[in-house]
Amino acid sequence: MALRDLIKQKHDQAENHAFVKTLFAGKLPTKVYAEFLYNQLFIYRALEVTATNTGALNDIEDIKRVEKIEKDLKFFNYIDLKIYPSTYQYTNYVTNITDVDKLLAHIYVRHMGDMFGGAMIKKVTPGPGNMYEFENKNELIQKLRSKLSLNMADEANTVFDFAIKLFEDLANEYDI
Helix, strand or coil: CCHHHHCHHHHHHHHCCHHHHHHHCCCCCHHHHHHHHHHHHHHHHHHHHHHHHHCCCCCCHHHCCHHHHHHHHHHHCCCCCCCCHHHHHHHHHHCCCCCHHHHHHHHHHHHHHHHHHHHHHHHHCCCCCHHHCCCCHHHHHHHHHHCCCHHHHHHHHHHHHHHHHHHHHHHHHCCC
């Protein structure tokens, strides 16, 4: 059994959320997508700083997304974007993790999702989609997979729970 099998139920729950379906259908209004990215910026910054400080990103530093998200956000040029409670909850949670394996579970769910689903998202969302562009993607995937273990399943499912909370926040705010 692989890690992906142990998290399939949560993955499917996230993937089938109304917000995500609207995102993949290319029907998110530009401001809603920008607000999603704005929250992703805070989420990824907290995760990537914490993961860097603990050594979880050793030899996979190119996986980082913060600069690319910032570049995408400049395209939209909104000044009134909202940070949601779920984003605050996640950033508080992830910045208190000191266990490398737990942080790798977060990197796995978020960054691997960007590498695989990102190509589809980039085609249907407004803006340049820099967030979804990875150099040496196949090498990054291989290196990240080599760091994974089945004992990361519980934490990976927790990552999905936080992601779903953000989808719910956005869906409720914008009646999606």
